[in-house]
Amino acid sequence: MADVRAAAVGQADPVVAGLVEPSGPRPRRALSRRNIVIYGTLLLFSVYYLMPLYVMIVTSLKGMPEIRFGNVFAPPVEITFEPWVKAWSTACTGLNCDGLSRGFWNSVRITVPSVIISILIASVNGYALANWRFKGANIFFTILIVGAFIPYQVMIYPIVIILREMGVYGTLTGLVIVHTIFGMPINTLLFRNYFASVPEELFKAARVDGAGFWAIYFRIMLPMSLPIFVVSMIIQVTGIWNDFLFGVVYTRPETYPMTVQLNNIVNSVQGVKEYNVNMAATLLTGLVPLVIYFISGKLFVRGIAAGAVKG
Amino acid sequence: MxxxxxxxxxxxxxxxxxxxxxxxxxxxxxxxxxxxxxxxxxxSFTNSRLLPRLNFVGLDQYERLWTTPRWIASIQNLLIYGTLSLIFSLLIGFLLAALLDQKIRFENTFRTIILYPFALSFIVTGLVWQWLLNPDFGVQHFVRSLGWETFTFNPLYDQSIVIYGILIAGLWQGTGLVMCLMLAGLRGIDEDIWKAARVDGIPMWKTYLFIVIPMMRPVFVTTLVIIASGIVRIYDLVVAQTSGGPGFASEVPAKYVYDYMFSAQNLGQGFAASTMMLLTVMIVVVPWAYLEFGGRNKRG
Structure with missing residues (x-):
């Protein structure tokens, strides 16, 4: 019966079959040519993207003799954690030999307050823009967004002067202010769009009940918008941790963030180059954003999609 | 109240x-x-040196800027790097996004792998690729040790190709972002469009080229603006990977600005150079902003 029916169907619509067949979905086998091309290409690219990470890891676990006589892709014969210890606690930048640990703690001291302050300010800005629009608010917002495209180099020196006038040039406070300023466009945009999507009835009901600007922000908006705070935090932590330019311009050597110190360690001209220590130091610096990336997963992607304007 | x-x-x-x-x-x-x-x-119209002073000298700084070989080299590098980086990151980014969009298995794994470099800083990126492209230990050494003794791939110490060495690193870091944006764009295309194209018997590549890509125009424009304004800013990558060397073969405008402002103590030059950078960005951003926001009225 089944055979007959299949034959009948096959005979019944040769026209339709002829129309659909060239591009219609065929039963796919696991190893169709199409799949080989797709997965092959993706695997090839994956190798390109993963290779540097792999090389960083294996190099940082080798001793210098092994590096000199082996090749970069070979896994370590004798695993040693000495380069990591050295990178963390005794690697030299100029005269200081206390390793990357100092840069790490500087970066922590820069990142934590910068992230908190910049997110608080940006969220309040976004809230004011979405729910309490006053005359001219949109003009400032437009300037803010367009300003995100101005090259930092144009504003670097005026900010030096502003910070000097405030008496915080060269201090961590100054750098926190700078990060707050430059994180503002993207995060304000993020929060504005989010708060604008909150149903207005909720806001109106709170107004009717007599809640003011701050009460609505702290009691209603803030508890509702935890996901967007997380997205914003991901953007800010990775952005500030990875910053180099502001760190080098607005801090002194003893308060250099990790990226600046890393660059000074690796690109210092004195002494014998210790590639394993360099790679351990590089990995250590990349570790914080990498951990955030792998933990946050989809939220990171969302942050990128939302924060694409940052450029 | x-x-x-x-x-x-x-x-x-x-x-x-x-x-x-x-x-x-x-x-x-x-x-x-x-x-x-x-x-x-x-x-930028003054002759400020160590400190900013309002002593106007007209276009002197710009004249000097455009007769300085180092600035000319920076601009050339930016042009080469910028053009190639735009072309390749759009091509590769779109290709990867299209591949990931084929309802494949392990989509998340592949996406994670392609995007992770974007989480890393340019300093880390530059230093890893400095090591990989190291002629005595890196890729060149590896290929030679396989038996191809004359293999030469030494971009970081060769003035004529150093900018391509930086391009490789830049693409490694940045294509994930483009892929992500393109994938979001592809996912925004109505499934019915695909079905209609399939019913009409249009081959897949034609559907992409003549239907999907034109539909994704806004995504492409946004991506283009984002990459372009990022390219003009390129600084840390060069500092980490080559420090602008060998000679000034891999100098870029942002580095020129920094060096003149904070090392050479020639503020006027730095201001003039940064104004030129601003001009470059405006050439990209203003038409975009006009198209995006000027044509239609407020979006909300």
């Missing part, structure tokens, strides 16, 4: 809390972004 009658006379105090809360934003927009930009442009 005040009544309607009492609100009108002093409109300054209307919505006062919102205004107070927006002070940081207003300060950033007006003082830092607008004020700072105007300040830099104005001082």
């Amino acid at each position: 005040a009544t309607d009658a009492s609100r009108r006379p002093n409109s300054l105090f209307r919505n006062l809390n919102a205004k107070i809360a927006s002070i940081p934003m207003i300060f950033t927009a007006l003082v830092v972004f607008v004020g700072g930009t105007i300040w830099t442009v104005v001082y």
Whole structure:
């Protein structure tokens, strides 16, 4: 019966079959040519993207003799954690030999307050823009967004002067202010769009009940918008941790963030180059954003999609 | 809350809390972004050296800028790097996004792998690729040790190709972002479009080329603006990977600005160079902003 029916169907619509067949979905086998091309290409690219990470890891676990006589892709014969210890606690930048640990703690001291302050300010800005629009608010917002495209180099020196006038040039406070300023466009945009999507009835009901600007922000908006705070935090932590330019311009050597110190360690001209220590130091610096990336997963992607304007 | 009658006379105090809360934003927009930009442009017409001084010298700084070989090299590098980086990151980014969009298995794994370099800083990127491209230990050494003794791939120490060495690193870091944006764009295309194209018997590549890509125009434009404004800023990658060397073969404008402002103590030159950078960005951003926001009225 089944055979007959299949034959009948096959005979019944040769026209339709002829129309659909060239591009219609065929039963796919696991190893169709199409799949080989797709997965092959993706695997090839994956190798390109993963290779540097792999090389960083294996190099940082080798001793210098092994590096000199082996090749970069070979896994370590004798695993040693000495380069990591050295990178963390005794690697030299100029005269200081206390390793990357100092840069790490500087970066922590820069990142934590910068992230908190910049997110608080940006969220309040976004809230004011979405729910309490006053005359001219949109003009400032437009300037803010367009300003995100101005090259930092144009504003670097005026900010030096502003910070000097405030008496915080060269201090961590100054750098926190700078990060707050430059994180503002993207995060304000993020929060504005989010708060604008909150149903207005909720806001109106709170107004009717007599809640003011701050009460609505702290009691209603803030508890509702935890996901967007997380997205914003991901953007800010990775952005500030990875910053180099502001760190080098607005801090002194003893308060250099990790990226600046890393660059000074690796690109210092004195002494014998210790590639394993360099790679351990590089990995250590990349570790914080990498951990955030792998933990946050989809939220990171969302942050990128939302924060694409940052450029 | 005040009544309607009492609100009108002093409109300054209307919505006062919102205004107070927006002070940081207003300060950033007006003082830092607008004020700072105007300040830099104005001082680019002065002969400030160690300290900014209002001693106007007309276009002298710009004349000197465009006769300085190092600046010319920076601009050339930016052009080469920028053009190739735009082309390749759009091509590769779109290709990867299209592949990931084929309802494949392990999509998340592949996406994670392609995107992770974007989480890393340019300093880390530059230093890894400095090591990989190291002629004595890196890729060149590896290929030679496989038996191809004359293999030469030494971009970081060869003035004529050093910018391509930086391009490889830049693409490694940045294509994930493009892929992500493109994938979001592809996912925004209605499934019915695909079905209709399939029913009409249009081959897949034609559907992409003539239907999907034209539909994704806004995504492409946004991506283009994002990559382009990022390219103009390129700084840390070069500092980490080559420090602008060998010689000044891999100098870029942002580095020129920094060096003149903070090392050479020639502020006027730095201001003039940064004004040129601003001009470059404006050439990209203004037409885009006009198309995006000028044509239609407010979006909300």
